[in-house]
Amino acid sequence: GDSVTQMEGPVTLSEEAFLTINCTYTATGYPSLFWYVQYPGEGLQLLLKATKADDKGSNKGFEATYRKETTSFHLEKGSVQVSDSAVYFCALTPPVGNQFYFGTGTSLTVIP
Amino acid sequence: DTAVSQTPKYLVTQMGNDKSIKCEQNLGHDTMYWYKQDSKKFLKIMFSYNNKELIINETVPNRFSPKSPDKAHLNLHINSLELGDSAVYFCASSQGKGPQHFGDGTRLSIL
Numbered sequence: 001g002d003s004v005t006q007m008e009g010p011v012t013l014s015e016e017a018f019l020t021i022n023c024t025y026t027a028t029g030y031p032s033l034f035w036y037v038q039y040p041g042e043g044l045q046l047l048l049k050a051t052k053a054d055d056k057g058s059n060k061g062f063e064a065t066y067r068k069e070t071t072s073f074h075l076e077k078g079s080v081q082v083s084d085s086a087v088y089f090c091a092l093t094p095p096v097g098n099q100f101y102f103g104t105g106t107s108l109t110v111i112p
Numbered sequence: 113d114t115a116v117s118q119t120p121k122y123l124v125t126q127m128g129n130d131k132s133i134k135c136e137q138n139l140g141h142d143t144m145y146w147y148k149q150d151s152k153k154f155l156k157i158m159f160s161y162n163n164k165e166l167i168i169n170e171t172v173p174n175r176f177s178p179k180s181p182d183k184a185h186l187n188l189h190i191n192s193l194e195l196g197d198s199a200v201y202f203c204a205s206s207q208g209k210g211p212q213h214f215g216d217g218t219r220l221s222i223l
Contacts, residue, residue, distance in 0.1 A: 032209070034211060038153070041216075042216055042217075043116070043202055043204075043214030043215050043216045043217050044155075044202070044204075044212075044214045045214070046211040046212070046213075049211060087153050089155065093209045098143070098160060098162065098167050098168060098209065099157075099168065100145070100157065100160075100209075100212065102155045102157075104152075104153075104154055105153040105154065105155065107153070
């Protein structure tokens with residue numbers, strides 16, 4: 001069945017470091033792919049999305065590219081800030097059906 | 113002008129009680145969801161409604177019963193609460209299969 005696999009956390013980085021959070025997926029056809037962010041005490045917020053192969057989603061300095069050949073959608077940011085500390089979720093929705101699949105989440109802590 | 117609002121934000125109650133959580137969205141979306149997030153942040157979908165019709169009904173105890181009186185509301189009623197029900201419950205909405213908008217969660221603690 002369809003699924004999303006994220007790298008396990010927690011991840012701790014110093015401010016201004018480069019961030020990569022890996023996400024791979026299993027799905028039939030071309031799913032839509034998403035990254036959500038959850039700040040402490042809040043609900044999930046959409047960070048970025050991509051709906052077809054080779055699309056690049058970007059927002060707030062974060063980027064992720066839809067790679068069909070490697071079934072991946074890795075999240076990257078060139079220079080993280082303390083305010084980026086949160087839990088990040090990769091997710092997909094398949095082209096057919098109503099399901100929405102979330103990864104297990106990756107906790108990021110950025111220290112000054 | 114909150115998009116997805118849940119009440120209550122916190123719910124502390126005794127084992128065996130019955131409780132309800134309410135959710136309302138003002139985005140005009142046609143699909144609403146309930147999720148359960150455990151202490152390790154793992155997010156599990158429980159139910160989804162599209163235009164008041166149940167379309168996703170995952171394997172959850174039948175003590176959990178969703179109700180959607182209209183497109184903008186999706187409530188969750190839980191009977192005979194158990195210790196394992198302690199979690200954060202999130203409501204979300206979307207237009208079709210578009211991105212989901214989440215509420216801030218209801219933190220349920222069972223004593």
